[in-house]
Amino acid sequence: MRRVRYTRSGGPEALFLEDVAVPEPGPGELLVRAEAVGVTLPVVRKVRESGEAIALGGEIAGEVVALGEGVTTYAPGDRVTGLVFGHGYADHALLRVAMASPVPDAASAVDAVALVRSGLVAHGALRAARPEPGEAALVTAAASGVGHLAVQPARSEGASRVVAAVSDRRKADFVRGLGADDVVTYDEASWGEPVDYVLDAVGGELLRPAVGALAPHGRLVAYSSGGGSVAAYDLLVGAKSVIGFQMALIARGRPGTYEKWREELWRMFLTGGLRAAVHAEFPLEDAARAHAVIEERANLGKVVLIP
Structure with a gap:
């Protein structure tokens, strides 16, 4: 073979x-x-x-x-x-x-690889954020294999505003088509009005501006393999929190x-409530x-x- x-x-x-x-x-x-x-x-x-x-x-x-x-x-x-x-x-x-x-x-097999693992990570990260109806959300790497499956349920579960953070402004039409209200790029000085939770798939140097985008008492769910660190003071002053999420721990332990x-x-996909883009x-x-x-x-x- x-x-x-x-x-x-x-x-x-x-x-x-x-x-x-x-x-x-x-x-x-x-x-x-x-x-x-x-x-x-x-x-x-x-x-x-x-x-x-x-x-x-x-x-x-x-x-x-x-x-x-x-x-x-x-x-x-x-x-x-x-x-x-x-x-x-x-x-x-x-x-x-x-x-x-x-x-x-x-x-199809292509549907399966586009949906299941990436969708489970997106689904689990959203659950870890404990979203409440009416809260504002921000998703980094929003056009990625995982990110585009996080934007959609954030919208469908009642977010008042969904912000998509992407590497290139040319991805704006794609993420807006998934339900994003606003689109920002990583190099922008400000990511707009604060949000209640962030689903972060990038990590590294992007962690600090992602924490900065949070409103007081906001939550950032980190599920990236990109590493990075956050200053404790940046969390303390706004009573913010960072939550780590790893799908393998759920698969093994729960x-x-x-x-x-x-x-x-699968139910969301087969009923048309979730689109897996290739x-x-x-x-x-x-x-x-x-x-x-x-x-x-x-x-x-x-x-x-x-x-």
Whole structure:
């Protein structure tokens, strides 16, 4: 089978195709013939920052072709999606049963990778913010794979105003089409009137202006892999708070909540209440081009590889 390999740091040129044997599923694993693979910012960052070879994981969706020992909840031919921690940029991938979920007949594999993992992060971050009807919200990276799925429920759950923060003003029409009232760019000196909560997918140097955008008693939910720090005084003077959110902790420690959120996501999608936007689909051999789109912050929605 074909698999994308990363061998050294330095950018998109570090990715190339190799031919390897189809893996055998171990205990508690599914072997999935991948039909779509979601490109995520954390993986792109790993390629950029790591000096060692790493497995390119991420969201996959496709058909189960073999079962590992002890697997009873799925069968060959089932359509599934989930997060792969090993090699995911491949024709076939190993998916842990605990991370797998069925794909409805009415949805495509591309729908699944655009919606499920990114949507769960967006959904969970919104829950962590504890929004009240009538509050104002701000979403950073609002045009990204996760961000565009956070803008929509913030609006539908009664936010009085939704501000979309983006890297480029050319993304304004896209995020307004999702329900954003106002659009700001990261380099603007002011992000407008204060908001009650921020969903932050960027981190790094953007954390401080994001905290500055909060009204007194405001909450910032940080779910980025970008790091960053906040001065305690900036929180103290406005009685503001920063809440960390990680989807993996929910999946491992609160499986009932994880499953409930997945069901809610699919219901919203299938009834038209949530739109999963796909920026572009690339063949597997063009993984470097797909990474470049993320690196350049050019995407409007999800970037997907098609094995």
